[in-house]
Amino acid sequence: MSSSKARFDPAQASKFFTKHGHSGWLGLRYRAHGENWVELELPWREDLLGEEDRAVLASGPIVSLMDMASGMSIWTTKGDFTPIATLDLRVDYQRPAKECAAVIGRVECYRTTKSAAFVRGIAHDGDPDDPVAHVAGVFMTIDRDPRQGKVPMGQDAASSAGTGDE
Amino acid sequence: MSDTQSDPAVDLILPPYARALGISLHGLEGDMPVLTVGFSSVIEGRPGAFHGGATAGLLENAGYAALRTVLVREGRNPQLKPVNITVQYLAAGKQKQTYAVGRITRLGRRNANIAVEAWQDDRGRPIATAILNILMAERD
Numbered sequence: 001m002s003s004s005k006a007r008f009d010p011a012q013a014s015k016f017f018t019k020h021g022h023s024g025w026l027g028l029r030y031r032a033h034g035e036n037w038v039e040l041e042l043p044w045r046e047d048l049l050g051e052e053d054r055a056v057l058a059s060g061p062i063v064s065l066m067d068m069a070s071g072m073s074i075w076t077t078k079g080d081f082t083p084i085a086t087l088d089l090r091v092d093y094q095r096p097a098k099e100c101a102a103v104i105g106r107v108e109c110y111r112t113t114k115s116a117a118f119v120r121g122i123a124h125d126g127d128p129d130d131p132v133a134h135v136a137g138v139f140m141t142i143d144r145d146p147r148q149g150k151v152p153m154g155q156d157a158a159s160s161a162g163t164g165d166e
Numbered sequence: 167m168s169d170t171q172s173d174p175a176v177d178l179i180l181p182p183y184a185r186a187l188g189i190s191l192h193g194l195e196g197d198m199p200v201l202t203v204g205f206s207s208v209i210e211g212r213p214g215a216f217h218g219g220a221t222a223g224l225l226e227n228a229g230y231a232a233l234r235t236v237l238v239r240e241g242r243n244p245q246l247k248p249v250n251i252t253v254q255y256l257a258a259g260k261q262k263q264t265y266a267v268g269r270i271t272r273l274g275r276r277n278a279n280i281a282v283e284a285w286q287d288d289r290g291r292p293i294a295t296a297i298l299n300i301l302m303a304e305r306d
Contacts, residue, residue, distance in 0.1 A: 021210035022217035049182040051246075058183035059248045060226050064219020086218040090252040 008075040010038045023068050026061055037108035037121075038072040040065060044100050055099040059133075062103055062123050063091055066135040069107040074117040074139055077109040082141055084117065089137040091123075097132045101125040107135065115141055174238035175199040175231075184227040187220065191231075195267045199231045205261040216259025216293075221284060224266045225296035226251060229280040232268030233300060244302035249277075257293045262286045264293070276302055 014030030017023045026048075031039040042057075042065040050058030067089060075081050097103050106128070107121030117139045122131040178191055178199050187209060192202035203209065203224050211217030230246060237243065266284040278300045283292040 021207055021213075022220050023211075025208045026219075047182050047186040051181055052179070058181060058223075058226075059251065060183055060187075060219070060223035063222040063226070063251065063253070064217065067218040067222070083212075085258075086253075086255045088252070088254055089218065089222070090250060092250040093248045096247070 005080060007079045008081050010072045010076050013072065013075070013081070014040075017068070017072075022064060026064055028065060028068055031104065033072075033076055036073060036077040036110070037106060038069050038076055039104060039106040040069045040072070042103045042105065044102050054096075056096045057101075057103060059091070059093060062093075062097070062105070062133055063089065065103060065105040066091060066107060066121060066123060066133070067137075069105040069121060070109075070119040070135070070137050070139065073107045073109040073119055073121070074112070077117070078112060084139045084141050087116075087138045087140050089135065091133050091135045093133045094131055097123075097125045103132060104128075105135075112141075117141065173197075175235040178231055178234065180227065180231070183223070187223050187227075189224060189227055192265055197235070198267050198269065199228070199235055200265050200267045201228045201231055202263060202265045204263050214261055216264070218253070218255060221255070221259050221264075221294045222251065222253045222296065224264060225253060225282045225284055225294060226298065228266035228284070229268040229282045229296065229298040230300070232270060232282070233273075233278050233280055236270050236273060237302075242302075244304050247301040247303060249299040249301050251296055251298050253294060253296045255294050257291070259284075259293050260286060265289075268298075278302060 010033045018028050027043050029041045031041050048061050105123045107119050109119050111118040119137045121135045123133040124131045189201050189203045192200040209220035264286050268280045268282040271279040271281050280298045282296045284294045285292045
């Protein structure tokens with residue numbers, strides 16, 4: 001909105017993200033961030049089970065958690081809230097999350113180029129040295145159409161979160 | 167391959183996570199279950215578009231549904247454990263009904279490799295694809 005843009009602040013931005021849409025529904029919470037990383041938490045929820053008979057979180061919400069933490073780590077690293085779209089996201093599950101445990105996702109953006117951002121991270125349920133999953137992903141930055149200030153059609157791939165181009 | 171009266175694809179029971187997202191069975195493509203989800207705030211990421219995680223959730227559930235269908239037809243009932251999922255995002259998920267179906271690329275005794283596609287208006291233009299590796303553990 002304002003012309004003098006403040007540096008992207010994941011703690012502040014989370015207040016919006018965690019109230020709206022899919023992230024809000026999951027109840028994602030901000031935990032911490034550094035120069036190039038963001039840590040979010042997915043609280044335990046009974047209706048997110050992957051199987052009826054085991055109190056273990058489905059893997060889908062973990063993808064959502066890591067996708068969201070990925071996007072925020074990129075904005076944090078770049079310092080601005082440019083539109084990005086997930087191109088490729090891979091999650092390797094080392095073990096199921098503990099029963100009734102919250103899952104913490106920590107993702108770092110280890111490289112940005114003009115058009116891409118590369119992320120990696122872990123999900124754990126209390127002990128970062130014993131991860132539930134590792135994640136690796138590539139995101140594309142979407143150039144704005146200078147005529148409209150909007151995302152051009154065609155490059156508008158599915159994204160983790162609000163890319164905030166309004 | 168049996169001419170059973172009940173088709174495992176049709177009798178599919180979706181897990182709590184799928185039902186919470188609003189995913190339901192749409193029908194069959196060949197002999198595989200097609201899952202569907204409508205657009206709602208529950209799956210919204212960027213305003214007016216699917217959240218990448220919700221898209222992955224639909225793909226994952228369609229993959230599991232495909233595998234369960236084949237296993238039931240073979241009379242098997244192992245516990246399924248995800249090894250990994252790789253999702254490719256090809257186009258924005260817009261505010262439309264979205265569908266997904268899985269294909270079993272390889273079914274072994276311990277491992278299954280499944281390819282899943284999700285689409286909206288045009289079956290020939292997927293908005294996202296996924297590959298899942300799932301470990302099958304026999305129940306004691």
